[in-house]
Amino acid sequence: MDISPEKSLDTAARIAAESKSLVILTGAGVSAESGIPTFRGENGLWKNYRPEELATPEAFRNHPALVWEWYNFRKNLISEKSPNPAHYAITELQHLLPDVSLITQNVDSLHNVAGTINLIEMHGNIFRARCTNCGKTMEYRRTEDNSPVCSFCYGALRPDIVWFGEMLDPVIVSKIESVLYHADTMIIAGTSGAVYPAAGYTDYLLRRNKTVIEINTEKSGREAEKYLMLTGKAGDIFPELSRKIKSIKEKEV
Ligand code: OAD
Numbered sequence: 001m002d003i004s005p006e007k008s009l010d011t012a013a014r015i016a017a018e019s020k021s022l023v024i025l026t027g028a029g030v031s032a033e034s035g036i037p038t039f040r041g042e043n044g045l046w047k048n049y050r051p052e053e054l055a056t057p058e059a060f061r062n063h064p065a066l067v068w069e070w071y072n073f074r075k076n077l078i079s080e081k082s083p084n085p086a087h088y089a090i091t092e093l094q095h096l097l098p099d100v101s102l103i104t105q106n107v108d109s110l111h112n113v114a115g116t117i118n119l120i121e122m123h124g125n126i127f128r129a130r131c132t133n134c135g136k137t138m139e140y141r142r143t144e145d146n147s148p149v150c151s152f153c154y155g156a157l158r159p160d161i162v163w164f165g166e167m168l169d170p171v172i173v174s175k176i177e178s179v180l181y182h183a184d185t186m187i188i189a190g191t192s193g194a195v196y197p198a199a200g201y202t203d204y205l206l207r208r209n210k211t212v213i214e215i216n217t218e219k220s221g222r223e224a225e226k227y228l229m230l231t232g233k234a235g236d237i238f239p240e241l242s243r244k245i246k247s248i249k250e251k252e253v
Helices: 005-018 057-062 064-079 085-096 170-182 198-207 234-252
Strands: 022-026 100-104 119-121 124-131 137-139 157-161 185-189 211-216 227-231
Touching: 005 185, 005 211, 005 227, 005 234, 022 085, 057 064, 064 124, 064 157, 085 100, 085 234, 100 170, 119 170, 170 198, 185 198, 185 234, 198 211, 211 234
Parallel strands: 022 100, 022 185, 100 119, 185 211, 211 227
Antiparallel strands: 124 137, 124 157
16 A cells, blocks of 8 residues: 555554454564563574474474473463553454454463453463373463373373464364454554464455555565555554544544
8 A cells, every 4th residue: 555654554543443354463573562572583582492493393292391491481471471552452442343353373361361352362372281192271370390291191281382383273273264254354463474374364365355454563565455564563553543443433423
């Protein structure tokens, strides 16, 4: 879209206000202002490991205690953090618009804490574990054990997270497909687009002539007729967007 930056937020608000079915896709950048480091930004490394080295079934098979140590470190960090204005503004959008679903790649639960509904946690949740023996999943908040076992069968527990090289849960996949199929507009926020399948959702919507609004601190450089870039922090832009949509809706009545 060929519009000046100061008009882009107004345009985005108008588009979102008219949306009958909006899908929001979030990534680590939306939690950055809560104090949780992004994966590919500053402080993204833990003990010099990249996420691709630890978030894999192979890493867990060969070094389960190391992988649990990393997750326990992150659980401790995340459990001290709270949702930021972006999380709350997304929940507010769900009260202003007829149909808003949220797909998140984040595993930190902050959208949940902020009260968001219609939430799909596509990569799992860091406060859940799954038994590698009996397959049961459970809430698991403890952080002191680097080799936890299942309380039902004593099999080894693993974080209930989708790792690199693993398939998403088919139930989650079909929910995502349905939401993307029915959406007329998508807001994608705080994600580098480095990890599939989420990285493919923008093109899927644009190919089907739907509008995509991106919120990121870095410009993507993407060009498409129905694509609009809002450069800045999610914690500034989402509340502003919500305020503008609210004022449009108030004028409608
Ligand atoms: P990344 O760390 O790859 O990207 C974070 C994005 O957020 C970057 O594009 C930043 O420019 C942007 N950003 C940073 N601060 C921001 C802010 N305040 N407001 C808006 N944008 C901001 O994170 P993801 O794309 O979420 O997988 O990473 C995808 C997946 O890779 C993660 O879900 C994780 C990881 O390995 C698993 O855990 C399975």
